[in-house]
Amino acid sequence: xxxxxxxxxxxxxxxxxTGICALMVAMVRELIQAVVFLALTFVGIAGIYxxxxxxxxxxxxxxxxxxxxxxxxxxxxxxxxxxDRKNSETAxxxxxxxLAGLLFAVVVFVIYDTNWRISGREAFPATAASLGEAFLKxxxxxxxxxxxxxxxxxxxxxxLTKEEEDEGADA
Amino acid sequence: MTMLLSLLTIVTDNWWxxxxxxxVSGAVLDIIDDLGGPAWLIYIVSAxxxxxxxxxxxxxxxxxxxxxxxxxxxxxxxxxxPNRLGPFGLLQPIADAIKLMQKEVLxxxxxxxxxxxxxxxxxxxxxxxxxxxxxxxxxxxxxxxxVGILYILGLSSLGALAVFMxxxxxxxxxxxxxxxxxxxxxxxxxxPIVLSLLGIxxxxxxxxxxxIVLFQEHYxxxxxxxxxxxxxxxxxxxxxxxxRTPADIAExxxxxxxxxxxxxxxxxxxxxxxxxxxxxVAVSAIISTLFLxxxxxxxxxxxxxxxxxxxxxxxxxxxxxVWTRGTLPRFRIDQxxxxxxxxxxxxxxxxxxxxxxxxxxWEESGLSxxxxxxxxxxxxTAAAGAIIYAFVRFLAPKFERFPTQLRFYSNIDVPSLPAVxxxxxxxxxxx
Numbered sequence: 001x002x003x004x005x006x007x008x009x010x011x012x013x014x015x016x017x018t019g020i021c022a023l024m025v026a027m028v029r030e031l032i033q034a035v036v037f038l039a040l041t042f043v044g045i046a047g048i049y050x051x052x053x054x055x056x057x058x059x060x061x062x063x064x065x066x067x068x069x070x071x072x073x074x075x076x077x078x079x080x081x082x083x084d085r086k087n088s089e090t091a092x093x094x095x096x097x098x099l100a101g102l103l104f105a106v107v108v109f110v111i112y113d114t115n116w117r118i119s120g121r122e123a124f125p126a127t128a129a130s131l132g133e134a135f136l137k138x139x140x141x142x143x144x145x146x147x148x149x150x151x152x153x154x155x156x157x158x159x160l161t162k163e164e165e166d167e168g169a170d171a
Numbered sequence: 172m173t174m175l176l177s178l179l180t181i182v183t184d185n186w187w188x189x190x191x192x193x194x195v196s197g198a199v200l201d202i203i204d205d206l207g208g209p210a211w212l213i214y215i216v217s218a219x220x221x222x223x224x225x226x227x228x229x230x231x232x233x234x235x236x237x238x239x240x241x242x243x244x245x246x247x248x249x250x251x252x253p254n255r256l257g258p259f260g261l262l263q264p265i266a267d268a269i270k271l272m273q274k275e276v277l278x279x280x281x282x283x284x285x286x287x288x289x290x291x292x293x294x295x296x297x298x299x300x301x302x303x304x305x306x307x308x309x310x311x312x313x314x315x316x317x318v319g320i321l322y323i324l325g326l327s328s329l330g331a332l333a334v335f336m337x338x339x340x341x342x343x344x345x346x347x348x349x350x351x352x353x354x355x356x357x358x359x360x361x362x363p364i365v366l367s368l369l370g371i372x373x374x375x376x377x378x379x380x381x382x383i384v385l386f387q388e389h390y391x392x393x394x395x396x397x398x399x400x401x402x403x404x405x406x407x408x409x410x411x412x413x414x415r416t417p418a419d420i421a422e423x424x425x426x427x428x429x430x431x432x433x434x435x436x437x438x439x440x441x442x443x444x445x446x447x448x449x450x451x452v453a454v455s456a457i458i459s460t461l462f463l464x465x466x467x468x469x470x471x472x473x474x475x476x477x478x479x480x481x482x483x484x485x486x487x488x489x490x491x492x493v494w495t496r497g498t499l500p501r502f503r504i505d506q507x508x509x510x511x512x513x514x515x516x517x518x519x520x521x522x523x524x525x526x527x528x529x530x531x532x533w534e535e536s537g538l539s540x541x542x543x544x545x546x547x548x549x550x551x552t553a554a555a556g557a558i559i560y561a562f563v564r565f566l567a568p569k570f571e572r573f574p575t576q577l578r579f580y581s582n583i584d585v586p587s588l589p590a591v592x593x594x595x596x597x598x599x600x601x602x
Binding site (some may be wrong): 030067 | 211283285286289317318321322324325326327328331332335336339340352358527532
C-alpha cells in the first residue's frame with residue numbers, strides 16, 4: 001500500500017512543483033531568476049525520474065543539467081550585453097502565450113487520446129550496471145561515434161574562439 | 172587478556188549495546204511492529220531516525236570544528252588560538268554563534284532579495300545531503316543508493332550555481348569577480364575529481380559506497396594502497412573545491428575583499444562559514460569511505476563499533492586538511508587552473524589507463540586476489556611516485572638559484588619620467 005500511495009503522492013508533489021517552477025521560468029522578469037527556476041525545474045524532473053525508479057538517469061540529470069547546464073546558462077546571461085536586470089516588455093507576449101496554450105492543449109489531447117499500454121512487469125533493477133553493459137556491448141559503435149562527435153565539437157569550439165596569436169606582441 | 176578480548180568481541184543484539192547503534196533503531200522499529208503499526212509508519216520512522224542522526228552530527232560538527240580548526244592552526248603557527256572562554260576556549264564557537272545570530276543582517280538595496288537569501292541556503296544543503304549515502308556501519312546507512320558516487324558528484328556540482336547566485340545578487344564588483352574566480356576553479360577541478368573517482372569505480376565494479384567498503388573488507392585491502400595516485404589527485408582537487416588554503420582564492424582582502432560573500436553579514440554569512448566546515452567534514456567522510464575503508468578496519472571493527480572507527484577516520488582526514496591549511500602558501504589563480512588542467516587531469520587519465528589494464532589482467536588471468544592485490548599495491552605505489560616525479564621533472568618551471576638573466580623590469584619598457592625642475596640649491600639660499 002505504501003508503495004502505491006506514497007509514490008502517487010510523491011509524483012503529484014513533484015509534478016506540481018516542477019510545473020510551477022517551469023511556469024516561473026517564463027513569468028519572472030529577471031533573467032538570472034529565470035535560470036535559477038530552470039535549475040529547480042531540472043531538479044524536479046530528476047525527482048520524477050526517481051519516482052520512476054530510474055536512479056541513474058535522475059542523478060545524471062542533476063549532475064549534467066542542474067550542475068553544468070545551469071552554470072553555462074548563467075555565463076551566457078553574463079556575457080550577453082543586452083541582458084538587462086529588468087526585461088523590457090515586448091509586443092510578442094500575447095502571441096507567445098496563445099501559442100504556448102495551443103501547444104499545451106495539443107499535448108493534453110494526445111495524452112488523453114492515446115491508448116496507453118500498461119506493462120505488467122516490476123520496476124527495473126539497478127540501472128547503472130545494465131546501462132554500462134548496454135553501452136559497451138551491443139551499442140558500442142553509437143557510443144564511440146557520439147564520443148568522436150563530442151570531441152569534434154570541442155575542437156571546433158576551440159578553433160572558432162581562438163584568436164590569432166601576435167608573435168611577440170605581449171612578450 | 173585473551174579473555175577480555177573474547178568478552179569484547181561478543182556483539183549482542185540488545186538495543187543497549189552501544190557498539191552497534193543500528194540495534195537501537197532496530198529495537199524502535201520492533202516496538203512499532205509489535206504494537207501493530209502499519210508498514211509505512213516503520214518506513215517513515217526509520218527515515219526520520221537516520222536523518223535526525225545525520226543532521227545532529229552535522230550540527231555538532233559545525234560548532235565543534237570552528238574550535239578544532241582555530242586551535243590546531245594556532246598551534247601549528249605558534250599561536251595560542253582561542254583560549255579565554257571556558258576550558259581551553261571550548262565555549263568560543265558558541266559565543267561566535269550567538270554573536271552571529273545577534274548581528275543585523277544587511278542587504279544591499281539593489282540586491283534581488285530572493286536569490287540573495289537563497290544562495291547561502293543552497294550552498295549549505297549539498298554538504299548535508301551528501302552524508303545521506305555514506306555508510307556508518309554494516310547495518311547503518313540512511314540511503315543505500317546504487318549510484319551513490321554519482322549522487323555525491325551531482326550534489327557537489329550544485330555548489331557552483333550557489334556561488335554564482337551569491338556573487339551576482341550582491342550587486343558588487345568584488346563579489347562578482349570573486350564568484351567568477353571560484354566558478355572557474357570549481358569547473359576546472361570537477362574533472363580530476365570525477366576521473367580519480369572513476370578509477371575506484373572501475374576497480375571495485377560498483378558505485379555504491381557501502382559496496383566499496385564491502386569490497387575493501389572482502390579483499391582485506393584499503394583503496395589508498397591500491398590506488399595512491401587517485402587518492403593524491405582527489406585530495407588536492409577536493410581541497411581546491413573546498414576553498415581551503417592551497418587554493419583559497421575565493422577571498423583575498425587585497426584583491427577582491429571577501430570574494431562572493433563580501434556583502435553578506437549576520438547569520439547569512441554564518442551559513443557560508445558553516446557550509447565550508449560542513450563540506451570539509453563531508454569530503455573527509457567521502458575520502459575515509461572510498462579510500463580508507465569506512466567503518467571497516469581489519470580486525471578492529473569486531474571490537475570497536477563501526478561508527479566510532481568511521482568518525483575517527485573522518486577526523487584523521489580532517490586533521491590533514493587543517494594541516495595543509497596551516498602550512499601551505501596559496502596558489503595564484505592562473506597557477507591553480509594550470510595545475511588542474513596540465514597536471515591533475517593528465518595524471519588522472521594515466522591512472523584510469525593503469526587501473527583498467529589491471530582490472531583486465533586480473534579478470535583474464537584468473538589469479539587469486541591474494542597474489543594479485545599485493546603486486547598491484549607495489550606497482551601502483553611505484554607508478555604513482557614515478558608519474559609525480561616525471562611531471563615535476565618535465566613540467567615544473569626550472570629552479571634557478573642564481574638567475575643568469577634579469578627578468579621582470581628589464582623586459583618592460585618603462586616610460587621615462589617627466590623632467591622635474593631641479594631643487595633650489597640650499598647652500599646658496601641659506602647664505
